Amino acid sequence: MPPEMRPARPLPRFFAVKALAPLCLALATPAFAGTPSAGQLQSLETALNSADDGALNSLLQPGPGLDPGQIRARRLTLRQQFPNARWQVLPATPLRDGRPTVTVSVSGTRTAGGATYRLQSEQQLALTSDGQRINGQTVLRELSLLRSGEQSPSITVQIPDVVLTGQRYDVDVIFDEPLDGALLAGGLAAVSPEQVATQSSPNLELSTLWGGGLFKSVQAPLSPGSQTWAVLLVHPKGVISASKLVRVVSDRRALQP
DSSP: OOGGGSOOOOOOOOOOOOOOSSHHHHHTSOOOTTSOOHHHHHHHHHHHTSSOSHHHHHHBOOBTTBOHHHHHHHHHHHHHHOTTOEEEEEEEOOOTTSOOEEEEEEEEEEEETTEEEEEEEEEEEEEEEOSSSEEEEEEEEEEEEEEESTTOOOEEEEOOSEEETTOEEEEEEEESSOOTTOOOEEEEEEEOHHHHHHTOOOOOOOEEOOSSEEEEEEEOOSSSEEEEEEEEEEETTEEEEEEEEEEEESOGGGGOO
C-alpha cells in the first residue's frame, strides 16, 4: 500500500521537561510547594535526551497521571522511530490557582522508503513533585503533527482543548494555502484509551475532501475523561497526520483552568 494511503498512526504521546529558561529567571520566580524545582527539570531533560534509562528511573515515581514504566516505553518507541528526537520545555501560562505549567515540545526527523518524516509534538503540563522526584502530571493540552514530503502544506487545527460532557463540538483541520484545484483526501477516527496506551493504529477510512479541509461535528462522552482524535490528510505535496487530545469535564469552571 503506498505510504500516502495507509491508515494514520496515532503519534506517540510524550512526557518531557527542561529547565525553566535561564537559572536567573527561575530563581526570580517564587516557588510553589509541590512543583518541580528548576534543578529537577534540568536533570529530567538531560535524562530524557540521553540513551540511559537509569537517570530517568531515579527522577520519577508513580503518582496521579504519571506511570514511569509507560513513560519509559513511550520514550523508547519515540527514540526508535526518531533517533534524533530532542525535548524542550518553556514556561507557560499559570493556572487560575497560581500553579505553574510548562509547554513541552519534542521534534525529530526520519527517512523511510525514500520519504522524509518530520515530527512536531507539544503539550502543556502541570507537574507535581515531593521535593525529591516528580510524582504526578496533568496534561492540559496536547497536539502532535507528523508530515511527509519536503513541501507538505501548512494547516490550522481547530479542535478545542477542553469541552463539557455530552457537548457537541467541531473538529476542523484546514489547509492554510489556496488549493489551486488539488485533489485532497482525508479521514478522522477516535483513538480508544487502549490504543493510546499501546500506541496502536486506529482504522481510518479516507474520503475526498471539499472546501479546503476536514470539517466534522462530534459529541463528547457523557462522563469526564478525554478523547483523542487521529486525522490523516493527503495532499499532492505531502501527507499530514495529526493526533489531538480533548479533555472532557463536567464543571464549566474547568473550561478555563
